[in-house]
Amino acid sequence: MKKAEAKKKRVKEFQDPYTVTGALVKGNIITKLSLLIMGLGNIAHKQVIKGLIYLAVEISWLVYMIQYGFYSMSMLPSLGWREQQKVWNDAKSIFEYTAGDQSSLILLYGVATIFVTFLFIIVWRDSVKSGYKVELLAKEGKHINTFKEDFKSLFDKNLHKLLLAGPIMGVLVFTVLPLLYNITMAFTNYSKIGDKLVLFDWVGLANFKKILNIKDGIGGQFYSVLGWTLIWAVFATVLNYIFGMILAIVINRKDTKAKGFWRFCFVISIAVPQFVSLLIMRTMLQPTGIVNTLLLKYGLIDKALPFFTSATWARVTVIVINLWVGIPYTLLQVTGILQNIPAELYEAAKIDGANAVQTFFKITLPYMLFVMTPYLITQFTGNINNFNVIFLLSGGNPTGVGDTAGKTDLLVTWLYKLTVDKSYYNLGAVIGIMTFIVLAIVALVTYRNTTSYKDEEGFM
Amino acid sequence: MNSARKKVTNVIVHILLAILAFIWVLPVFWVILTSFRGEKGSYVSTFFPKTYTLNNYVKLFTDTSILDFPKMFMNTFIIAIFTCIISTVFVLSVSYCMSRMRFKMRKPYMNIAMILGLFPSFMSMIAVYYILKALNLVNGSMIRLALIIVFSAGSGVGFYVAKGFFDTIPKALDEAAIIDGATKWQTFTKITIPLSKPIIVYTVLTSFMAPWLDFIFAKVICRADATQYTVSIGLWKMLEKEYIDSWYTCFAAGAVVVSVPIAILFLITQKFYVEGMSGAVKG
Numbered sequence: 001m002k003k004a005e006a007k008k009k010r011v012k013e014f015q016d017p018y019t020v021t022g023a024l025v026k027g028n029i030i031t032k033l034s035l036l037i038m039g040l041g042n043i044a045h046k047q048v049i050k051g052l053i054y055l056a057v058e059i060s061w062l063v064y065m066i067q068y069g070f071y072s073m074s075m076l077p078s079l080g081w082r083e084q085q086k087v088w089n090d091a092k093s094i095f096e097y098t099a100g101d102q103s104s105l106i107l108l109y110g111v112a113t114i115f116v117t118f119l120f121i122i123v124w125r126d127s128v129k130s131g132y133k134v135e136l137l138a139k140e141g142k143h144i145n146t147f148k149e150d151f152k153s154l155f156d157k158n159l160h161k162l163l164l165a166g167p168i169m170g171v172l173v174f175t176v177l178p179l180l181y182n183i184t185m186a187f188t189n190y191s192k193i194g195d196k197l198v199l200f201d202w203v204g205l206a207n208f209k210k211i212l213n214i215k216d217g218i219g220g221q222f223y224s225v226l227g228w229t230l231i232w233a234v235f236a237t238v239l240n241y242i243f244g245m246i247l248a249i250v251i252n253r254k255d256t257k258a259k260g261f262w263r264f265c266f267v268i269s270i271a272v273p274q275f276v277s278l279l280i281m282r283t284m285l286q287p288t289g290i291v292n293t294l295l296l297k298y299g300l301i302d303k304a305l306p307f308f309t310s311a312t313w314a315r316v317t318v319i320v321i322n323l324w325v326g327i328p329y330t331l332l333q334v335t336g337i338l339q340n341i342p343a344e345l346y347e348a349a350k351i352d353g354a355n356a357v358q359t360f361f362k363i364t365l366p367y368m369l370f371v372m373t374p375y376l377i378t379q380f381t382g383n384i385n386n387f388n389v390i391f392l393l394s395g396g397n398p399t400g401v402g403d404t405a406g407k408t409d410l411l412v413t414w415l416y417k418l419t420v421d422k423s424y425y426n427l428g429a430v431i432g433i434m435t436f437i438v439l440a441i442v443a444l445v446t447y448r449n450t451t452s453y454k455d456e457e458g459f460m
Numbered sequence: 461m462n463s464a465r466k467k468v469t470n471v472i473v474h475i476l477l478a479i480l481a482f483i484w485v486l487p488v489f490w491v492i493l494t495s496f497r498g499e500k501g502s503y504v505s506t507f508f509p510k511t512y513t514l515n516n517y518v519k520l521f522t523d524t525s526i527l528d529f530p531k532m533f534m535n536t537f538i539i540a541i542f543t544c545i546i547s548t549v550f551v552l553s554v555s556y557c558m559s560r561m562r563f564k565m566r567k568p569y570m571n572i573a574m575i576l577g578l579f580p581s582f583m584s585m586i587a588v589y590y591i592l593k594a595l596n597l598v599n600g601s602m603i604r605l606a607l608i609i610v611f612s613a614g615s616g617v618g619f620y621v622a623k624g625f626f627d628t629i630p631k632a633l634d635e636a637a638i639i640d641g642a643t644k645w646q647t648f649t650k651i652t653i654p655l656s657k658p659i660i661v662y663t664v665l666t667s668f669m670a671p672w673l674d675f676i677f678a679k680v681i682c683r684a685d686a687t688q689y690t691v692s693i694g695l696w697k698m699l700e701k702e703y704i705d706s707w708y709t710c711f712a713a714g715a716v717v718v719s720v721p722i723a724i725l726f727l728i729t730q731k732f733y734v735e736g737m738s739g740a741v742k743g
Contacts, residue, residue, distance in 0.1 A: 016564075108590050155645035160561040163553035163648075164569075167616025170550065174613035175576055178587030250477065255470050265481035267730075271723035272488055275675045275692050276715040279699055280487050283708075288503050290490070297505060324484065332730070385580050387676060412580045419586050420680065432583035439578040 020125055023132035034131040038124060041131020045138050049147040054127040061120045069113045076110035079103040079201055103200045104190060111181045186429035192422060207430045218427060221405045229410045233383040236322050241376060243323060244330025245368060252338055266328045278392040281321050308394045311407035318408055322389050333375060341367050377446045381439050387412045411435045494712035502708040516713040529714060532694040539607050540671045546612035547667035555622035556648055573617045585680050603681060603688040610677050611670050625659040626652060658732040665729040672722055691718055
C-alpha cells in the first residue's frame with residue numbers, strides 16, 4: 001500500500017507534459033513535420049542552433065545508415081556466407097584472395113547499428129518533445145529559452161546532463177555494447193568446434209541446451225564447475241568472515257599488548273599487490289618449491305605434497321590461501337565496527353555471568369551480522385567472480401583428460417579458458433550468462449531483504 | 461587463581477598471534493630475501509640465501525633485451541596517470557549527480573549500474589577487443605590508449621563509495637549557497653569538492669593503482685606485443701617455463717619494486733578510506 005503510494009509520487013515528480021503522443025495528436029503542422037525532419041519545430045520558434053543540432057544528428061544517422069547501417073542490418077540474419085576464395089589473376093599471373101565475409105565483424109556491426117539506432121530514437125523522442133514544447137510555450141506567450149540560456153542551464157538545472165554525458169558514453173560504448181555483442185554470441189555457433197571461426201550461423205538455444213544437458217560432456221563439466229563455484233564462494237566468504245572476526249576480537253581484547261603492531265603484520269599482506277603475492281604462493285607450493293623442499297629435507301614427509309596436482313588438495317589449498325588473502329580485509333572492515341558496539345552490552349553480560357563464548361554468540365555475532373550483511377553479500381558475489389585467486393594459483397588445475405574445465409576452475413576462469421585459450425566463444429558467452437543468472441538470483445534474494453536497499457536514505 | 465588463569469590465557473593468545481603474524485609475514489619476507497639472493501634459479505634448498513647480491517635489481521633495470529622491465533614500468537606509469545585522471549572525473553561527476561541531483565534517469569541508472577556489476581567483468585573482453593580493433597587501437601603504441609580506455613571507460617558504474625560520502629555532506633550547505641545565487645556547478649566545485657578531500661584522495665589512489673594490479677585485461681589487449689606490456693604481465697612472463705630459471709630472482713626484485721610504492725599508496729588510501737567512511741562535516 002505504502003509502496004504503491006510512493007511509486008505514484010515518484011512518477012508525478014518527474015511528469016513531463018510534453019510527450020510524443022501529445023505532439024502527434026495535438027501538435028500543429030510544424031510539430032508534426034518535425035517528427036520527420038528533426039529540429040524543425042525548434043527552428044520555427046527561433047531556437048535555430050538547437051534545431052540545427054537535432055537536424056545534424058538526423059542527417060549523420062541517415063548517412064551512416066545508408067553507407068553502412070542498412071547493409072549491416074541486412075547481413076545480420078544470415079551472418080554472411082561468402083567464403084574467402086582464391087582467384088587466378090591472369091594479368092599478374094598470381095592467385096589473389098577475394099575477401100570473404102567475416103561473421104564476427106558482421107555480428108559486431110549489426111549489433112552496433114541496432115545500438116546506434118536505439119540511441120538515435122532517444123534523441124528523436126527528445127527532439128519531438130522539444131519541438132512540441134516550444135510550440136506550446138509560444139502559444140501561451142511564455143519565454144522561450146535562447147541557445148545561450150540552454151547552454152547556461154547545463155551548469156545549473158541540467159548539470160546532471162553535462163556531468164553524466166562522458167561517463168554514460170563510456171559505459172555505453174565500452175561496457176553495454178560489448179556485453180550485448182557477447183550475449184548475442186551465445187546464440188551462434190561461433191567456435192573452434194567444427195571450424196566456425198570465420199563464418200558462423202545462428203543456432204538459437206542449442207548452446208544452452210548443450211550446457212544444461214548433464215549427459216553432454218560440456219554439460220557434465222558445467223554442473224561440476226557450478227557446484228564447486230558455489231562451494232568455493234560459501235567457504236571463502238564464511239571462513240574469511242568468521243576467522244577474520246575472531247582475529248579482530250582477539251586483537252581488540254583489553255589485555256592484548258601492541259594492538260597496532262599485530263594489525264600492521266596482517267595488513268602488510270594486503271599492501272602487496274595480489275597478483276604478486278599469489279604468484280609467490282604458487283611458486284612456493286610447487287612440487288619443487290620451497291615448502292616441499294624444506295619439508296623433505298627435514299624428513300617430515302617422504303614425497304612432495306600434491307598441492308596443485310590432486311583435486312582435493314588443490315581445492316583445500318586454494319581455500320586456505322584465500323584465507324591468507326582475505327582475512328586481513330575482514331580484519332580491516334571489522335575492527336572499526338567492533339569498537340562501535342556499545343560497551344554497556346558487554347558490561348551487562350558480565351554482570352549476568354556470561355563467559356566469552358556466550359558473549360560472542362549472543363552479542364558480538366548478532367550485532368556484526370546486522371551491520372555487515374551487505375558487505376557479506378558483496379563478498380559472496382565477489383568470490384563467485386574471484387578470477388585472480390584461482391587463475392594465478394592453480395590455473396584451474398588439475399584438469400581431467402579431455403576436459404576443458406579443471407577441478408578448481410570457477411565459472412569465470414572456465415569462461416576465460418573457453419574464450420581465450422580454446423576459442424569456444426559461443427560456449428564462453430553461455431557460461432557468462434549463466435554466471436550472471438546465478439549472481440542475479442543471489443543478489444535479488446538477499447538485497448531485497450536488507451534495510452539499506454529498502455530505505456536508501458534511511459540513515460540521513 | 462583467577463589472575464593466574466588470566467595470565468595463562470594472555471600468554472597463549474600472544475603466542476597464537478605471533479604464530480599467525482609469522483605466517484602472514486613469511487611470504488612477504490621470503491620475496492624480499494629472494495630478491496637479494498645470489499644463487500640463480502627457482503629451485504633452492506635453503507630458506508635463507510647462501511649469498512647476497514644486488515645484481516637482481518641491476519639486471520632487472522639494465523637487461524632489456526628479452527624482458528624490458530623499465531619500459532613496462534613506464535608503460536604502466538603513463539597508463540596509470542591518465543586512467544587516474546579520467547576515472548576520478550567520471551566517478552566524482554556520477555557520484556555527485558546520484559547524491560545531489562534529482563532527475564528521471566537517476567533510479568534507472570543506479571539499477572542498471574548494479575545489474576552491470578553482476579556480469580563477470582571480463583565477459584565482454586573479447587568484444588571490447590574487437591571494438592578497439594575496429595577503432596584501430598590494438599597495434600603499437602595505440603595499445604596504451606586502448607588500455608587507458610579499458611581501465612577508465614567503465615568507471616562511471618563504480619560510484620557507491622563516493623556517493624555515500626557526498627550523502628553525508630549536509631544538504632543545508634548547498635541550499636545556503638543556492639540562496640546566495642550560486643549555480644549547481646558552483647556548489648559542486650566550490651562547496652562539495654573542497655569538502656571531499658578524503659574521498660577524492662581515495663578515488664585518485666584506487667584508480668591510479670588499478671593498472672598496476674590488473675593482469676587479465678592487459679594480457680588480452682596486449683596479446684603478444686611485448687613492447688607494450690604492463691608490469692604485471694612482465695612479472696607473470698618471468699615465471700613462465702622458458703624464463704623462470706634465469707629470471708626468477710629478478711621476478712622477486714620486480715615484485716619488491718612494484719610492491720613498495722603500492723604498499724605506501726595503500727596505507728595512505730586506508731587512512732583516507734576510513735576518514736571517508738566517517739563522513740565529511742562532523743557534528
